[in-house]
Amino acid sequence: MIQLHHVWWLAAAVLAAATFFDLRARRWGNALFWGILAAVFAGGDAILVQDAAGNHLPTQLVGVAVVVMALLAGTGGVQRAAPGPDETARREASAQRLGHRLFVPALMIPAVTTVLFLLAPFLVVGAWRLLPAENATVPALALGCCVALLVALYTTRSRPQQALAESSRLLDQLSWAIVLPMLLAALGRVFEHTGVGAAVASLIEMTIPTDSKLACTLAYGLGMIVFTMIMGNAFAAFPVMTAGIGLPLLIRQHGGDPAVIGALGMLTGYCGTLLTPMAANFNIVPAVLLELKDSYGVIRAQAVTAALLACVNILLMYLLAFR
Amino acid sequence: MNYWPLLGIAVVVAGFALRLNPMLVVVTAGFASGFAAGLGLPELLALIGKAFISARAPLLIVLTLPVIGLLEHAGLREHAQRWIARMAYMSLSLLLICYMGLRQALGALGLTSIGGPAQTVRPLIAPMAEAAARKTQPDLANAQRERIRALAAATDNVGLFFGEDIFIAFGAVLLIQGFYASNGIVLEPLSIALWAIPTALAAFLIHAIRIVVFQYGLKRPETGP
Numbered sequence: 133m134i135q136l137h138h139v140w141w142l143a144a145a146v147l148a149a150a151t152f153f154d155l156r157a158r159r160w161g162n163a164l165f166w167g168i169l170a171a172v173f174a175g176g177d178a179i180l181v182q183d184a185a186g187n188h189l190p191t192q193l194v195g196v197a198v199v200v201m202a203l204l205a206g207t208g209g210v211q212r213a214a215p216g217p218d219e220t221a222r223r224e225a226s227a228q229r230l231g232h233r234l235f236v237p238a239l240m241i242p243a244v245t246t247v248l249f250l251l252a253p254f255l256v257v258g259a260w261r262l263l264p265a266e267n268a269t270v271p272a273l274a275l276g277c278c279v280a281l282l283v284a285l286y287t288t289r290s291r292p293q294q295a296l297a298e299s300s301r302l303l304d305q306l307s308w309a310i311v312l313p314m315l316l317a318a319l320g321r322v323f324e325h326t327g328v329g330a331a332v333a334s335l336i337e338m339t340i341p342t343d344s345k346l347a348c349t350l351a352y353g354l355g356m357i358v359f360t361m362i363m364g365n366a367f368a369a370f371p372v373m374t375a376g377i378g379l380p381l382l383i384r385q386h387g388g389d390p391a392v393i394g395a396l397g398m399l400t401g402y403c404g405t406l407l408t409p410m411a412a413n414f415n416i417v418p419a420v421l422l423e424l425k426d427s428y429g430v431i432r433a434q435a436v437t438a439a440l441l442a443c444v445n446i447l448l449m450y451l452l453a454f455r
Numbered sequence: 456m457n458y459w460p461l462l463g464i465a466v467v468v469a470g471f472a473l474r475l476n477p478m479l480v481v482v483t484a485g486f487a488s489g490f491a492a493g494l495g496l497p498e499l500l501a502l503i504g505k506a507f508i509s510a511r512a513p514l515l516i517v518l519t520l521p522v523i524g525l526l527e528h529a530g531l532r533e534h535a536q537r538w539i540a541r542m543a544y545m546s547l548s549l550l551l552i553c554y555m556g557l558r559q560a561l562g563a564l565g566l567t568s569i570g571g572p573a574q575t576v577r578p579l580i581a582p583m584a585e586a587a588a589r590k591t592q593p594d595l596a597n598a599q600r601e602r603i604r605a606l607a608a609a610t611d612n613v614g615l616f617f618g619e620d621i622f623i624a625f626g627a628v629l630l631i632q633g634f635y636a637s638n639g640i641v642l643e644p645l646s647i648a649l650w651a652i653p654t655a656l657a658a659f660l661i662h663a664i665r666i667v668v669f670q671y672g673l674k675r676p677e678t679g680p
Contacts, residue, residue: 139515139518140511142518143511143514143515143517143518146517146518146520146521147517169514172507172508172511173511173514176508176511179504179508180505180508180509183501183505188497188501190504191500191501191504191505191508192497192500192501192504193504194503194504194505194507194508195499195500195501195502195503195504195507196500196504197504198482198503198504198507199482199500199503201478202476202478202479202481202482203479205476205478205479206475206476206478206479219528220533223527223528223529223530223533224530224533225530226528226529226530226533227529227530227531227533227534228530230529230530230534231534232534234526234529234530234531234534235531237522237525237526238522238523238526238531239564241519241522242564242622243564246564249645269629269644270512270515270629273515273518274515274518277518277519277521277522280519280522281521281522281525284521284522284525284526285525287529288525288526288528288529290525290528290529294525294528295521295522295524295525296521297524298520298521298524298525298527298528299517299520299521299524301524302520302523302524302527303517303520308478310514310516310517311478311514312477312478312481314507314510314511314514315478315481315482315507315510316481317506317510317630318485318503318506318507318509318510319463319481319484319485319506321502321506321509321510322463322485322488322489322502322503322506323460323463323464323488325492325502325506326460326463326488326489326491326492326494327456327457327460327492328460328461328463328464328488330456331456331457331458331460331461332461334456335458362464362467362468363464363467364471364477366627367626367627367630370627370630370631370634371630371634374634375634375638379638383640390635390640390642391642391646391647391649391650392650394631394634394635394642394647394650395620395628395631395647395648395649395650395651395654396650396654398620398627398630398631399616399617399620399651399654402616402617402620405616406609406612406613406616410471414612415612418576418608418611418612419605419608422576422581422604422605422607422608423604424601424604424605425601426601426605429601429602429604429605430605430608430609430612432605433602433605433606433608433609434609434612434613436665437609437613437658437661437662437665440661441617441654441657441658441661444654444657444661445654445657448653448654448657452650452653
């Protein structure tokens with residue numbers, strides 16, 4: 133049976149490959165960055181077990197590792213990979229030869245994941261199950277990626293080392309930006325633990341009538357937008373606003389449907405992402421790439437859509453959560 | 456009620472306003488909130504470490520990288536570009552609306568990294584959009600060309616944001632599920648992802664209408680000096 137920790141080991145293997153290729157290319161900073169991340173992924177479950185047993189040293193070391201990674205990223209220790217030799221002609225020829233077959237492995241990741249997830253309850257022989265009964269999605273995704281990789285290797289007649297070299301190339305291109313969502317999610321939990329959510333919620337409670345469903349829904353939706361604009365990321369705003377307003381007021385007090393409130397709350401936050409320069413990778417980088425004189429040109433182009441959609445989302449949340 | 460932990464939020468706002476490295480800003484904000492809440496350094500390091508390990512789900516994207524990298528190496532992008540370029544008869548609004556629909560559909564299947572400002576918008580969608588607009592408006596002003604390119608990037612964002620949430624293994628869905636699980640509410644990812652569908656349809660409609668209005672706006676003579 134495929135457990136969650138197998139999936140983390142698989143991710144650690146991909147990260148360890150990047151460490152190997154960076155060591156070989158003498159990019160020490162990158163190698164250290166991916167090496168730390170690989171160790172956190174491989175040892176994560178064991179560290180959590182130790183932490184639960186009362187030994188906090190391993191989790192403290194991970195905290196130190198996070199600081200080291202941030203310092204590496206902040207001081208330019210992690211370099212973006214220089215573009216390799218121009219391979220356009222070779223890729224054009226390969227594209228000509230393979231044609232639509234190139235789409236097949238790419239489409240197999242979501243297809244296999246979805247099919248395995250839906251079939252999970254039936255993939256059982258006696259006491260043996262292919263996928264765990266709870267949380268089948270992540271192991272299904274990992275299996276989907278493995279199947280797609282085998283098909284891609286067959287289609288392109290490549291060797292497995294080539295796939296790891298390519299994933300390492302992509303990791304060095306994405307650089308520390310790929311870790312930022314993880315770090316923001318962790319910051320959300322730190323905020324939650326240190327009472328930031330509670331402080332925000334108490335500030336809001338002072339200003340809204342908590343016995344009004346409509347006022348609570350409005351406060352949650354507008355709070356998600358404003359907090360996402362501040363943080364530049366709905367992932368960071370979601371745990372804070374949901375712990376502050378969504379969970380205690382909308383779900384516990386007014387009996388709202390948590391699935392509706394979670395999904396629509398996150399999507400209302402996305403409307404905030406469309407409006408903020410803090411979400412640089414979506415709003416500022418494209419303006420630079422497209423050589424716009426107005427660095428807020430992309431935000432201006434999507435502002436009306438974001439505002440209208442935020443109204444729709446809050447209305448949908450109010451109508452669907454309290455059916 | 457201790458309001459000092461809100462200092463962490465101030466650090467984030469100031470750090471991003473000063474364009475400091477986001478990784479440094481985020482870690483500093485975590486320390487600011489932690490110390491303001493009266494935590495000691497060992498406790499705080501353990502808290503950050505534990506939170507970091509518990510937030511591994513968004514990085515599962517690395518599992519797709521060997522496949523995507525291999526296909527890019529074999530010319531996936533070149534093939535997709537040629538394939539889409541063959542449909543050169545499209546108008547601006549048809550092109551952008553089709554792209555948004557495709558981006559949403561692929562995002563819903565989890566294929567988010569197929570498009571993006573660097574991969575598709577700059578080399579493909581923005582030039583195609585300008586060319587398509589020239590069919591109805593041969594003498595585009597510079598300001599109009601900039602707005603067309605900005606609209607192409609905006610369309611990419613809207614298509615991405617309001618499609619990916621339908622994919623059950625997407626980080627946002629797993630984050631929502633994980634948050635509820637740590638608060639004692641157990642949900643299947645599918646039940647969360649389903650509620651993203653009404654918003655996906657609304658986003659498509661609203662932005663499609665705006666694209667059509669934009670195209671008609673191009674025909675009006677520019678007013679003012």
